[in-house]
Each structure stands twice: as C-alpha cells, then as structure tokens.
Amino acid sequence: MQHTKDVLLLEKPIIEKQEDEAIAEDKQLENVQEKKVQAIEQKPVVKSTEELSKEKEELVPLKDETEENKKLIENDSAGDTEAPNEKNDKETFHQNEETTIKAGVPTINASLPDDNSEARVTPITHVVIHFSSNVLAKPQDPFVPEDIFNIFRDYGVSAHYFIGRNGQIYHLVSEDRVAYHAGKGNLPDFPNYKDHLNDYSIGIELAAIGTKKEMEPMMSESAYESINPSYIGYTDAQYHSLDLLLHDILSRNTTIKRDRKHIVGHDEYAPTRKTDPGSLFDWSIIGF
Known part of the structure; x- marks a missing residue:
C-alpha cells in the first residue's frame, strides 16, 4: 500500500505538469492568433488610382476657398484704409494708438x-x-x-x-x-x-x-x-x-x-x- 501511495503521489505532479503544458500551448496559440489579427488590422489600405484622383479633386475647392477668403480680407483692409467710415476710422485709430504707444513709447x-x-x-x-x-x-x-x-x-x-x-x-x-x-x-x-x-x-x-x-x-x-x-x-x-x-x-x-x-x-x-x-x-x- 505504501508503494501504491507513492505512485499516486508521483502521478499527481505529472498530471499537473501535463495540464500546465496544455494551458501554455493554448496561450501560445492565442498569442499567435492575436498577432495575426493585429497584422490584419494594421495592414495599410491600398487605394486605387481612381479613388486617389477623386479625393484630390474633392480637396481642390478647399484650397480655392482659402485663397478667396484671403483676397476678401485684403480687400476689406484696403477699403478701411482708403475710405473708412467714421465708426471704422475711430476703431482703427484706437487700435493703432494702443499698438504704437506700447511698442514705440512705453x-x-x-x-x-x-x-x-x-x-x-x-x-x-x-x-x-x-x-x-x-x-x-x-x-x-x-x-x-x-x-x-x-x-x-x-x-x-x-x-x-x-x-x-x-x-x-x-x-x-x-x-x-x-x-x-x-x-x-x-x-x-x-x-x-x-x-x-x-x-x-x-x-x-x-x-x-x-x-x-x-x-x-x-x-x-x-x-x-x-x-x-x-x-x-x-x-x-x-x-x-x-x-x-x-x-x-x-x-x-x-x-x-x-x-x-x-x-x-x-x-x-x-x-x-x-x-x-x-x-x-x-x-x-x-x-x-
């Protein structure tokens, strides 16, 4: 009986070891699968030439709009300088006064x-x-x-x-x-x-x-x-x-x-x- 008990005591660690190895293999398999999923998610999207051309055409109006806004601002400034109305003239003068005084004469x-x-x-x-x-x-x-x-x-x-x-x-x-x-x-x-x-x-x-x-x-x-x-x-x-x-x-x-x-x-x-x-x-x- 003593011998049998010893065998049983030896078998338990062996079984536990086998179970641990199986768990480790499962985790390793899960890691491999997870890396594959990440690789798929990170894989760059390749767009066709047609799609890229379409996107470029859609961006062009944004650039034109920015240039148009810039021209409008420049025209507004020129108008204020050449023929300001009384209200704008006073506001501009006050701003110039503040800026000049602070910058030129403390x-x-x-x-x-x-x-x-x-x-x-x-x-x-x-x-x-x-x-x-x-x-x-x-x-x-x-x-x-x-x-x-x-x-x-x-x-x-x-x-x-x-x-x-x-x-x-x-x-x-x-x-x-x-x-x-x-x-x-x-x-x-x-x-x-x-x-x-x-x-x-x-x-x-x-x-x-x-x-x-x-x-x-x-x-x-x-x-x-x-x-x-x-x-x-x-x-x-x-x-x-x-x-x-x-x-x-x-x-x-x-x-x-x-x-x-x-x-x-x-x-x-x-x-x-x-x-x-x-x-x-x-x-x-x-x-x-």
Whole structure:
C-alpha cells in the first residue's frame, strides 16, 4: 500500500505538469492568433488610382476657398484704409494708438473717467503743452501722479498724457476722445478754434512748477520760497520723454505739423489766464 501511495503521489505532479503544458500551448496559440489579427488590422489600405484622383479633386475647392477668403480680407483692409467710415476710422485709430504707444513709447495706463472727456468728431491738428502739480496741498511732495489725477477727476478736467519728473509717461485719455485741458482762448492763425482748441488738440501735462511770478496766481511768495528748488522747472528725463512722445503722436496724426504754430503752450493760447509751460520750458531741447 505504501508503494501504491507513492505512485499516486508521483502521478499527481505529472498530471499537473501535463495540464500546465496544455494551458501554455493554448496561450501560445492565442498569442499567435492575436498577432495575426493585429497584422490584419494594421495592414495599410491600398487605394486605387481612381479613388486617389477623386479625393484630390474633392480637396481642390478647399484650397480655392482659402485663397478667396484671403483676397476678401485684403480687400476689406484696403477699403478701411482708403475710405473708412467714421465708426471704422475711430476703431482703427484706437487700435493703432494702443499698438504704437506700447511698442514705440512705453506708457503707464492711468485712464480717467469718460466723464472727463468726450468723443472726438474733428481732426487733430495741434498739441498743447502744460505743467501741473499738487504744490498747494503738498508743497513738500507735489508730484505724486495719483494726487494730480485726483485733482483732474475732482475738477472734471483732463489731458491725454502726463509726464512725471522721472520721464514716465501716463496715458490718461485716448486720442480719439476730446480731453478738457485748454479751455477758453485763441490762436491768431486759427480764428475758428477760438474757445474750442480742445476739439482739435492733444494735451500733454508735465509735472513741474514755474517761476515765482508764474505761480503768483496760485500761491503766496512765502509758500513759493519754501519749495524745494529742484521742483522748479523741468528735468532732462521729461524733455527726452516728451520728444519721443511728440514723434510718436505726429507719426500717427499726420494732420499735426511739427512747428510752433501747431505745437503750442497753454500760455500762448490763453495768455491772460495761464502761465504754463512758462518761461522755464526750453523749446529748443525738443527741436524748436
């Protein structure tokens, strides 16, 4: 019996081995069949010459359609350039302004409320130079831009640009809008502009303080004498930025001529009311 038991014990592993071999063969067969199926699925589809020609003919209209769209876009652009209507002209001008300013002359966006300006419907022919400060409220720190912008907001006035003491240019009002910076006045060579120079101009404010005489309407002599002397007049950085800004403005507004009849001081337009940019402003530094 012991012998029989041993035989039975030996036979069991043999049977299990045979079963394992059979299973392995089945798996191997399945793998072979699976590879054949994959090969069939991956086999490239061979198309006839007739089918390929037909597909090519179907693709041709797509190319023509693309070329036609391109021509339409070019024609639309040409139409906007040659004879734009008022709405398109303003939209295009605004886009050009943004692109040119950012690319050519870096500015800081400090937009004033729309209530401080209005839509422009007249051509731009002039640039008016001003100075401004917060010297009455803060004589020891009169050129903080936001303080000056708050004055503009409170009084309902504005300019298109403001140039700080370090030459930074702040963009306050879009050029396609009329800023409230010039007020009443007159230019002898432009009688039709009487009291309406805002409509035809771009206003640029520079952070500065004039001479004692020029500041008399605004502050006492003792208050003026307490001002830091470095605050009086203009900085080299301001002249440099102003020159760059003028070049940029004139390159986009060909209706403005670069001469002293079209680029003027506020005191030239309103001599009985205004003293800016005043006698300390050196026009020769910016080419006049």
